[in-house]
Amino acid sequence: MTMASKRAVVTGARSYIGGAAARSLAARGWDLRTLTNRASPLRPGGPEIPSSPLQFRDRDALVAALGDARVLVNTYWVRYPRHGVDFDLAVENSRILFEAAREAGVERIVHVSVSNPRTDSPLAYYAGKARVEAILREIGGSHGIVRPTLVVGVEDILVNNIAWALRRFPFFGMPGTGDYRVQPITLEETGEIVADVVESDGDLTVDAAGPEVLSFEALVRGVAAAIGRPARIVHLPPWLVLATVGVIGWCLGDVMLTDEEYLGLAAEALVSHEAARGKTAFSDWVRAHGAALGRRYESEWERHFRGHVPGP
Numbered sequence: 001m002t003m004a005s006k007r008a009v010v011t012g013a014r015s016y017i018g019g020a021a022a023r024s025l026a027a028r029g030w031d032l033r034t035l036t037n038r039a040s041p042l043r044p045g046g047p048e049i050p051s052s053p054l055q056f057r058d059r060d061a062l063v064a065a066l067g068d069a070r071v072l073v074n075t076y077w078v079r080y081p082r083h084g085v086d087f088d089l090a091v092e093n094s095r096i097l098f099e100a101a102r103e104a105g106v107e108r109i110v111h112v113s114v115s116n117p118r119t120d121s122p123l124a125y126y127a128g129k130a131r132v133e134a135i136l137r138e139i140g141g142s143h144g145i146v147r148p149t150l151v152v153g154v155e156d157i158l159v160n161n162i163a164w165a166l167r168r169f170p171f172f173g174m175p176g177t178g179d180y181r182v183q184p185i186t187l188e189e190t191g192e193i194v195a196d197v198v199e200s201d202g203d204l205t206v207d208a209a210g211p212e213v214l215s216f217e218a219l220v221r222g223v224a225a226a227i228g229r230p231a232r233i234v235h236l237p238p239w240l241v242l243a244t245v246g247v248i249g250w251c252l253g254d255v256m257l258t259d260e261e262y263l264g265l266a267a268e269a270l271v272s273h274e275a276a277r278g279k280t281a282f283s284d285w286v287r288a289h290g291a292a293l294g295r296r297y298e299s300e301w302e303r304h305f306r307g308h309v310p311g312p
Contacts, residue, residue, distance in 0.1 A: 007031045008071040008198065009106075011097070013049050014038040015303075016155055017112055017148070018075040020191030021198075022049060025073075028195060035065055035097075043155060056093040059100055066104035071198050074098075075112045077129070079300065080258045087128035094132045098139050108142040110198050115149045115183075115207055116269045123260045126269060133205075144197035146190075148208040149270040152285060153187025154292065157303070159223060161256060163294025166224050171232045175241040175262055178217030178233070182270045184282040185210040193277050209272035212281040216265055222283055226290025238262060254299045 008025055012018030013034035022032055026049075035054040052065035054076065066072060074097060078090045085093075094111075101109055117130035136143050152159050166172055185208050193208045214222070217233060224231035242259055249256040264270065286293070 005070050007033075007069045008073060009033045009035060009066055009069045009101075010049075010073040010075070011035045011054060012038070012075045014051070015075070016153070016187070017151060017190060017194070018073070019043055019155075020153070020187045021073050021075065021112070021194040022191075024188075024191040024195035025198065028199070030198075033065070033069065035062075056096050059096065062097065062100035063104045066101050066106055069101075069104070069106050071108045071110060072097075072101045072106045073110045073112070073194060073198060077112075077132075080125075080255060080260070087124045091128050091131045091135070095135045095139075098136055102139060102141055108144070108198070109136060110144040110146065110194060111136050112194060113145050113147045114269075115147045115209065115272055117147070123264055123267075123269075125260050126264065137203075142201075143203050144200060145205040146194050146197055146208050147205065147272075148185060148190050149210070149272055150182050150184045151187050151190050151208075152184045152282065154289060155298070156187070157298045157300060158257075159184075159219075159286070160293055160298045162220055163223050163227050163290075164297050165294075166220075166227060166229045166231070167294045171234045172220060172224075173236045173241045173244060174217060174220065174233045175236065175238040176266060178220070178235065179215045180266045181213050181215055181268050182219055182265065183209045183213045183272055183276075184219070184270075184285075185276075185278040186280045186285055189278040189280060206277065207272040207274045208278065209274070209276050210278035210280060210282060211276040212283060213271060214282065219282065222286050223290070223293065226286040227293055228290070238266070252297060252299065254297075254301045 008030050010018050010022045013022035014036050032049045034049045034051045036051050037054050055061055078085055114129045117126045119130040121127040190208045221231045245256040
């Protein structure tokens with residue numbers, strides 16, 4: 001493969017999964033650019049990657065930014081509706097991006113989705129992800145889809161903020177029984193799986209999941225043990241936990257956990273039905289990183305708005 005054929009554009013290469021994919025591709029000799037509105041990288045010290053704004057309203061600029069790239073790696077999505085961008089608009093923005101890539105001559109599109117997306121899902125997040133997958137297949141051309149489960153890493157929000165709560169509150173409110181299962185995968189292994197799909201031939205859809213499946217309560221107890229705190233878990237009605245974290249989030253100027261995120265957890269949407277591609281068990285990962293987890297609250301708002309330059 002020549003250098004000219006190893007040019008890729010990664011959306012969000014200064015962010016979480018996009019950053020991991022960019023690091024993996026850079027280590028394999030890919031020449032990278034990014035489409036992003038983030039002014040500075042989430043993880044300092046990574047490769048310097050030329051950037052262009054991710055502007056869905058300017059199709060010509062998108063096409064120009066994607067020119068000369070062989071591959072587009074797309075990690076664009078929204079965690080919850082905000083600032084006038086809901087899941088329906090995120091779906092249409094994804095269509096615009098994919099069509100611009102094909103117009104620019106991009107040969108292969110690799111899209112990062114989520115485990116267990118369904119167009120008939122009652123959860124708009126998962127239904128929207130399934131609609132984006134369908135658009136990619138409809139547009140045609142070489143493509144790959146990666147479906148991560150729960151991605152854990154040093155910049156992770158969910159696991160870090162579980163640790164933050166365990167460090168600061170005398171009890172941990174567990175929504176419901178806590179016996180619903182999750183299957184975490186590490187951030188770096190997710191990046192490697194994305195890079196593998198970039199370098200694969202043919203159209204394929206793969207899950208990105210680690211080798212360990214555990215209940216959500218076991219995950220919380222594992223975090224507590226790793227940070228050296230007691231796991232004083234109190235099982236509460238889900239509505240009460242969601243209301244409580246809503247108040248805490250309001251005080252922090254952030255959204256800690258959405259109703260849909262809890263319902264996805266409770267429905268075991270973050271469990272794969274394929275053989276695990278990740279090699280690192282969550283229990284090993286959390287023991288190795290426990291000392292750093294939860295030292296500060298990781299704000300979704302700070303990450304996605306304060307670190308961005310203005311733009312649509």
